[in-house]
Amino acid sequence: MTSQAFKPRRTSTIDHDPLSAPHIYYGESHKKNARVRTYSAIIESQGRNATTAGLKQPARRISHDEQSIQPRKFLVHVESTLKTLLSREDTDNNMQITIEDEGPKVLSIGTEKSGGFNKFDVRGTYMLSNLLQELTLAKDYGRKTIILDEARLNENPVNRLSRLIRDSFWNGLTRRIDGSNIEKVGRDPKDWTADPRPRIYVPRGAPEQHAYYTRIAQEHPDMRLDVQWLQEDCSDDAYVRDLNAAPGLLAIAMEEYEDPETGKKDLRGLPFVVPGGRFNELYGWDSYMESLGLLINDRVDLVKSMVQHFCFCIKHYGKILNANRSYYLCRSQPPFLTDMALRVYERIKHEPGALDFLREAILAAIKEYYSVWMHAPRLDPVTGLSRYRPGGLGVPPETEASHFEHLLEPYAKNHNMSFEEFVEAYNHQKVSEPDLDEYFLHDRAVRESGHDTSYRLEKVAANLATVDLNALLYKYETDIARTIRGHFGDKLPIPAEFCTKEMTAGCVETSAAWDRRAKKRRLAVDKYLWNEEKGMYFDYDTVKKEQTTYESATTFWPMWSGLATPRQAAVLVSTALPKFEVFGGLVSGTEESRGAVGIDRPNRQWDYPFGWAPQQMLAWVGLQRYGYEPEAQRLAYKWLYMVTKAFVDFNGVVVEKYDVTRPIDPHKVEAEYGNQGSDFKGVPREGFGWVNASYIYGLQMVNAHMKRALGACTTYDTFVKATEALGFY
Ligand SMILES: OC[C@H]1O[C@H](O[C@H]2O[C@H](CO)[C@@H](O)[C@H](O)[C@H]2O)[C@H](O)[C@@H](O)[C@@H]1O
Numbered sequence: 044m045t046s047q048a049f050k051p052r053r054t055s056t057i058d059h060d061p062l063s064a065p066h067i068y069y070g071e072s073h074k075k076n077a078r079v080r081t082y083s084a085i086i087e088s089q090g091r092n093a094t095t096a097g098l099k100q101p102a103r104r105i106s107h108d109e110q111s112i113q114p115r116k117f118l119v120h121v122e123s124t125l126k127t128l129l130s131r132e133d134t135d136n137n138m139q140i141t142i143e144d145e146g147p148k149v150l151s152i153g154t155e156k157s158g159g160f161n162k163f164d165v166r167g168t169y170m171l172s173n174l175l176q177e178l179t180l181a182k183d184y185g186r187k188t189i190i191l192d193e194a195r196l197n198e199n200p201v202n203r204l205s206r207l208i209r210d211s212f213w214n215g216l217t218r219r220i221d222g223s224n225i226e227k228v229g230r231d232p233k234d235w236t237a238d239p240r241p242r243i244y245v246p247r248g249a250p251e252q253h254a255y256y257t258r259i260a261q262e263h264p265d266m267r268l269d270v271q272w273l274q275e276d277c278s279d280d281a282y283v284r285d286l287n288a289a290p291g292l293l294a295i296a297m298e299e300y301e302d303p304e305t306g307k308k309d310l311r312g313l314p315f316v317v318p319g320g321r322f323n324e325l326y327g328w329d330s331y332m333e334s335l336g337l338l339i340n341d342r343v344d345l346v347k348s349m350v351q352h353f354c355f356c357i358k359h360y361g362k363i364l365n366a367n368r369s370y371y372l373c374r375s376q377p378p379f380l381t382d383m384a385l386r387v388y389e390r391i392k393h394e395p396g397a398l399d400f401l402r403e404a405i406l407a408a409i410k411e412y413y414s415v416w417m418h419a420p421r422l423d424p425v426t427g428l429s430r431y432r433p434g435g436l437g438v439p440p441e442t443e444a445s446h447f448e449h450l451l452e453p454y455a456k457n458h459n460m461s462f463e464e465f466v467e468a469y470n471h472q473k474v475s476e477p478d479l480d481e482y483f484l485h486d487r488a489v490r491e492s493g494h495d496t497s498y499r500l501e502k503v504a505a506n507l508a509t510v511d512l513n514a515l516l517y518k519y520e521t522d523i524a525r526t527i528r529g530h531f532g533d534k535l536p537i538p539a540e541f542c543t544k545e546m547t548a549g550c551v552e553t554s555a556a557w558d559r560r561a562k563k564r565r566l567a568v569d570k571y572l573w574n575e576e577k578g579m580y581f582d583y584d585t586v587k588k589e590q591t592t593y594e595s596a597t598t599f600w601p602m603w604s605g606l607a608t609p610r611q612a613a614v615l616v617s618t619a620l621p622k623f624e625v626f627g628g629l630v631s632g633t634e635e636s637r638g639a640v641g642i643d644r645p646n647r648q649w650d651y652p653f654g655w656a657p658q659q660m661l662a663w664v665g666l667q668r669y670g671y672e673p674e675a676q677r678l679a680y681k682w683l684y685m686v687t688k689a690f691v692d693f694n695g696v697v698v699e700k701y702d703v704t705r706p707i708d709p710h711k712v713e714a715e716y717g718n719q720g721s722d723f724k725g726v727p728r729e730g731f732g733w734v735n736a737s738y739i740y741g742l743q744m745v746n747a748h749m750k751r752a753l754g755a756c757t758t759y760d761t762f763v764k765a766t767e768a769l770g771f772y
């Protein structure tokens with residue numbers, strides 16, 4: 044095979060940042076720098092005989108540029124290199140290059156300096172998968188030939204992942220709901236109907252949005268946008284069930300803006316971040332978790348608007364929704380609004396309107412507190428504690444079709460019906476099955492808790508005063524007290540639209556009442572949820588009137604919210620922490636609590652051996668709050684190492700959850716609907732919202748030594764040995 048050299052038009056002194064974001068690096072301005080007249084094809088076919096180890100030999104080298112003092116750049120023809128790379132290295136044909144592929148793990152590509160004549164070996168899974176990612180991006184931008192900096196291929200993985208999250212993933216996950224975007228965000232991978240189409244439900248209190256979307260639908264008939272009013276009482280169980288025949292988005296906050304070109308005023312959706320994968324809408328607690336990373340990445344605008352969306356939801360739907368789809372209308376999620384709003388306020392307090400923003404959020408949180416969490420059916424009047432206990436009827440439609448088969452098949456059989464016939468009859472109360480009613484009451488509560496699903500909660504969730512929820516409400520109470528005192532002169536008048544019947548006479552809130560509520564909750568939590576003997580918190584069954592025994596990582600949430608006393612915190616660290624600490628950080632629950640799993644008792648994704656970003660982040664913050672800095676850093680290191688290693692070995696993967704006991708491929712989780720975030724072609728574009736955030740947030744917690752060690756993919760044990768040997772710790 045012969046090789047023809049390029050004659051590049053310029054030397055390699057391009058004035059650019061080799062690690063700039065893809066739209067800059069591959070976008071128009073960069074394009075002109077890589078115009079070439081000819082291209083020398085990669086030598087691909089030689090040396091491909093199998094070795095004894097079953098691996099293929101690298102392609103034959105021509106001339107190699109092994110030595111270079113200048114940062115190396117390559118001159119690459121995008122399409123042909125992609126083709127060669129995939130055919131040699133992606134041996135399991137999943138459009139990713141991972142440690143499971145059995146290719147030669149080396150590809151020679153032409154150097155820019157030699158006009159592509161001399162070759163350099165790109166070696167190993169990480170560099171090759173980065174090459175695949177870069178070529179895929181270049182192709183997206185319509186590039187035929189590129190000059191590629193080696194720095195993009197061998198970049199320190201910690202820097203690379205942080206950079207991708209900051210420059211690409213957040214943008215990939217950002218949505219606005221308006222005419223410009225409704226086709227994208229209207230798409231619902233969970234839609235079960237025969238004719239999925241963009242549909243938006245607008246609450247009665249937002250007529251301007253109804254008029255807006257009606258106009259958009261008329262202007263763009265090709266979108267097939269269906270615009271519907273919601274009825275006034277939009278949480279009525281039967282009404283929400285009936286909407287399942289035509290599922291759709293629920294309208295969220297919009298702003299007025301002026302088109303800079305035409306000078307015309309119009310509405311525009313406020314942006315927000317979706318979790319990723321099948322979750323393409325605004326979620327409750329995911330948004331909070333995402334905000335912890337977004338704020339570090341200076342995306343205050345996004346977090347601020349997510350707070351505004353939550354205020355809109357409380358005003359128009361009566362709660363912060365599980366997510367803004369019609370089938371979530373009865374359901375909320377773990378409440379984090381006060382903390383989220385206060386974090387934003389800290390960043391914008393010098394701006395005009397900042398205090399109004401905070402006031403609006405605190406008023407909304409107060410309304411939510413009274414009317415959702417301290418109200419029937421979620422409030423347990425005996426203990427004064429709260430439960431996840433949403434309304435709703437029938438089988439949750441958004442789950443995987445097979446999720447309830449095992450449970451429902453026997454009922455269908457008894458009624459002599461097919462599975463589908465039975466679900467239809469049961470949902471519309473044409474057959475009565477009280478046991479199933481009870482089952483689904485708890486199932487809906489499991490989903491409201493965000494911990495869907497887990498043997499901690501199955502068949503009992505709606506009766507539990509959980510540690511998690513009550514720790515969060517304590518945070519509301521203390522945040523609200525502190526804010527009223529510190530920002531509103533200890534008197535917060537409540538406008539009529541935020542008043543509920545539980546509010547004090549004259550509708551003025553003062554900090555003293557909120558301090559009392561917090562104190563009362565702490566006493567109740569100590570009485571019902573704290574277990575002195577076992578040295579940790581447990582949920583309390585308000586019907587059986589006893590503590591449960593399932594050991595859950597939620598036991599650390601009282602440290603996050605400041606509910607635990609310093610002594611309780613010390614006991615949690617010495618007694619509970621060792622039960623949950625594993626290879627990749629904290630596991631959701633202990634193996635013993637989960638019990639045996641098998642064909643008839645499948646794995647649940649919020650049980651052992653799985654670990655989730657929110658559990659890690661809340662525990663880190665809690666540990667720091669009580670002065671357990673080394674423990675917080677250790678847990679953060681373990682989690683970050685696991686995420687980094689999977690990212691390096693599996694083509695940049697970042698997923699919804701991890702098997703934190705599995706060192707080699709922790710992202711492989713086969714529970715319930717599988718793992719979200721792993722199914723991409725060539726290049727990851729989104730990661731997963733809360734794991735992205737945990738990565739950015741975690742990196743702020745670990746020290747400089749740890750950060751360096753993570754960049755070199757050093758396990759925690761090796762890191763400790765090395766630093767001990769050097770006398771650092
Ligand atoms: O479709 C099944 C369930 O999916 C959601 O739960 C999971 O994803 C959410 C978004 O990332 C997350 O908030 C939750 O903690 C996860 O378990 C949804 O929230 C459930 O309501 C739904 O039934």
Ligand SMILES: [Ca+2]
Nearest residue numbers: 133135137139
């Ligand atoms: Ca592969």
